[in-house]
Amino acid sequence: MVRERAGSLFWRVCVTNAVVFLLGTLVLVLAPVTVSERPLWSEVVVVSVGAAVIVVLNALLLRSLLRPMDRLTSAMASIDPRHPGQRLDEVGSGPAQPLVRSFNAMLDRLEVERSVSTARALHAQEAERQRISQELHDEVGQSLTAVLLGLKQAIRTAPPEVVEELEQARETTRASLEEVRRISQALRPGVLADLGLVDSLSSLASDLTARTGVVVTRGFGPGLPSLAPETELVVYRVAQEALTNVARHARAERVHLGLTRRGDALVLRVADDGVGIGGAPVGAGVQGMQERAQMVGGRLSVGANEGGGTEVLLDVPLDAPGAAA
Incomplete structure (x- = not known):
């Protein structure tokens, strides 16, 4: 041809x-x-x-x-394959x-x-996350639990001069066990199936405050529609990545985490009052969020927040594949 x-x-x-x-x-x-x-x-x-x-x-x-x-x-030359929907005008060509x-x-x-390959890659990534989470829980978690029990028994029979050192070792082990559990939960968001999307997002907000001291205000609109598991997972992962970026880079004091319905779309908003992104190039985290959004027909934008900081917006159409009204 x-x-x-x-x-x-x-x-x-x-x-x-x-x-x-x-x-x-x-x-x-x-x-x-x-x-x-x-x-x-x-x-x-x-x-x-x-x-x-x-x-x-x-x-x-x-x-x-x-x-x-x-x-x-x-x-x-002006077409960017990373932004779907762009087409050349056939009229008058x-x-x-x-x-x-x-x-x-x-x-x-x-x-x-691209959509099919991205979906396969992300599904494989989720499967690998679940495998690692299960191993952390079953292997590392159980081993640390056994160490805690052993230290507890050792403290009972140890001479007084070494009890303090054993207590410190037990506290360190207990903190490590909590960290392993937190990482395991982050890798496999079992709370989605148990608590639902809104409560899972609230759990992310509480965890960020507990770890960093950043104040998170929540704005969950009433009457939010139910979503398919794939869409819920996309919204959860985007919120998780956005809050992780806040903890790592933003140096923020306050963050707003919101989930509302706007017409025929569900809108996730994560906005902070930190240093902003400036002219920084798009990183792997933002690109991953964009690819996840495309999986469910959504659109993700990352820009400056009004008054300073960064704003992440995810729009998921409720009539898209993977969404259920």
């Missing part, structure tokens, strides 16, 4: 040049103009003007034929319309393939 279009364009150029050449030949044949054996200056001027007219006419015709290709090339149509079809295929 590409060869056919290239050939079509080739023959259009050939026909255009042939038409211009034939017109020029007819003018020279039919016009009452002759050239002497020794051309006069007047004859040179006439021939030069005729040749210039032919060249200009050829250039104008070729420009009208090839200019849409230049516009198409420029438009193709002239000779480039078959190429525009093929380019748009290629974007459709790329978006479908």
